[in-house]
Amino acid sequence: EVVMTQSPATLSVPPGERVTLSCRASQSISTNLAWYQQKPGQAPRLLIYEASTRATAIPVRFSGSGSGTEFTLTISSLQSEDFALYYCQQYNSWPPLTFGGGTKVEIK
Amino acid sequence: EVQLVESGGGLVQPGRSLRLSCEVSGFSFDDYAMHWVRRAPGKGLEWVAGLSWNSNSIGYAGSVKGRFTISRDNAKKALYLEMSSLRIEDTAFYYCAKDITKRYYYDDSGNYHVLSAFDLWGQGTFVTVST
Numbered sequence: 001e002v003v004m005t006q007s008p009a010t011l012s013v014p015p016g017e018r019v020t021l022s023c024r025a026s027q028s029i030s031t032n033l034a035w036y037q038q039k040p041g042q043a044p045r046l047l048i049y050e051a052s053t054r055a056t057a058i059p060v061r062f063s064g065s066g067s068g069t070e071f072t073l074t075i076s077s078l079q080s081e082d083f084a085l086y087y088c089q090q091y092n093s094w095p096p097l098t099f100g101g102g103t104k105v106e107i108k
Numbered sequence: 109e110v111q112l113v114e115s116g117g118g119l120v121q122p123g124r125s126l127r128l129s130c131e132v133s134g135f136s137f138d139d140y141a142m143h144w145v146r147r148a149p150g151k152g153l154e155w156v157a158g159l160s161w162n163s164n165s166i167g168y169a170g171s172v173k174g175r176f177t178i179s180r181d182n183a184k185k186a187l188y189l190e191m192s193s194l195r196i197e198d199t200a201f202y203y204c205a206k207d208i209t210k211r212y213y214y215d216d217s218g219n220y221h222v223l224s225a226f227d228l229w230g231q232g233t234f235v236t237v238s239t
Contacts, residue, residue, distance in 0.1 A: 001170075030217050034225035036153070043203055043229035044145075044153065050215075055208075055227060067216075087153050091224045092215075095167030097143075097155040 002026055002090050006100035012108040019075040021103045023088035028068045032092035035064055035073045039084045047086075048073065075105075083107055110134035110228055112204045117233030120194055130187040130204030130230055138182035141165075141207035141223050144189045146200035147232075156202070157189065160222040161211050167223070172198075194237045201232040 003026040013019050023033070031051035036044040046055040048064035051071055061076040075082055088100040116128040128144070143158040157178035159166040168176060177190040187204055205226035212222050 030215050030219070032215055032221070032224070036226075038147075038153070043231055044226075045229070046208070046225055046227045049208055049225040049227075085152075089153075089155075089225065091221065092219075094158070094223055095173075096169045097158065097167075097223065099153045099155065102152045 001096060002029060002093055002098050004088055004090055004098050004100035006086075006088055006103050008103060009101070010104045010106060012106050013078050014108045015078055015080055017078050019078050019082075019105060021073040021086055021105075023066075023071040023073070023100050025069045025071075025090055025092075029090045029092035031067045032090060033064075033066070033071050034089045034091065035062075036087045036089065037082075037084045038087065044087065078105070080107075112206065112228060112230035114202065114204050114230045114233040117202065117235045119236045119238065121239060122194060122196055122237055124194055125190070125192040126194060126235060128189040128191065128202055128204075128233060128235070132185045132187070132204075132206070135206070135228075137180075137185040139210050141209065142178075142180060142187045143205045143207065143223075143226055144176075144178060144187075145203045145205050145226065145229075147203070148197070148200040151200075154200075158207070158223050165222045191235070194235075196237050199235060199237045201234050203232045204230040 033051045035048040038044040052064045144156040175193045206228040208227035209224040
């Protein structure tokens with residue numbers, strides 16, 4: 001099983017700041033990685049797939065990078081609607097498909 | 109309009125069974141893999157099960173393998189999750205999710221894949237396993 005580790009668990013950031021979230025895989029997953037955002041009471045939303053491809057209708061302030069075992073999600077200028085939980089997910093090998101434990105981005 | 113609508117959640121006693129359904133509309137259901145993903149209270153997301161567009165590839169999380177069965181009816185545009193021998197730790201929101209990949213793809217390394225990321229999600233149905 002590929003274990004996904006996200007850091008930090010919580011990030012306190014003022015609006016307008018640049019944010020970088022990290023995700024590490026326990027073994028190489030090429031670029032078979034996705035990022036999701038989840039807000040309270042809502043279903044998750046796909047932000048990024050193939051490590052760096054923005055999903056439909058995702059603002060350009062969201063970007064992804066990395067390959068192999070190290071990945072990052074960057075929000076260039078944090079907006080009020082971006083405060084949420086963020087998860088990475090690998091789909092290189094399965095079963096199982098695996099998620100990271102999540103990073104909570106909160107208002108500072 | 110693209111929609112995924114789950115149903116079948118509710119309160120069930122430990123050891124009993126429950127069947128979740130997901131009805132979809134707005135896309136070519138039989139061209140895409142489908143998944144069930146859950147989120148227990150206070151926990152993160154957990155992939156539960158997935159199956160390819162033609163049901164030839166099926167997989168389960170270790171925590172549910174042997175107890176849950178995923179299936180699809182392409183004619184009805186529906187996805188199902190049969191859950192048996194339910195445990196208290198199965199209590200969660202269960203989401204139906206569509207795979208972003210149409211049938212299959214080859215990654216940058218030339219490897220063949222039939223399951224990938226989840227681009228559309230239902231609103232979820234809550235399952236409570238309790239006495």
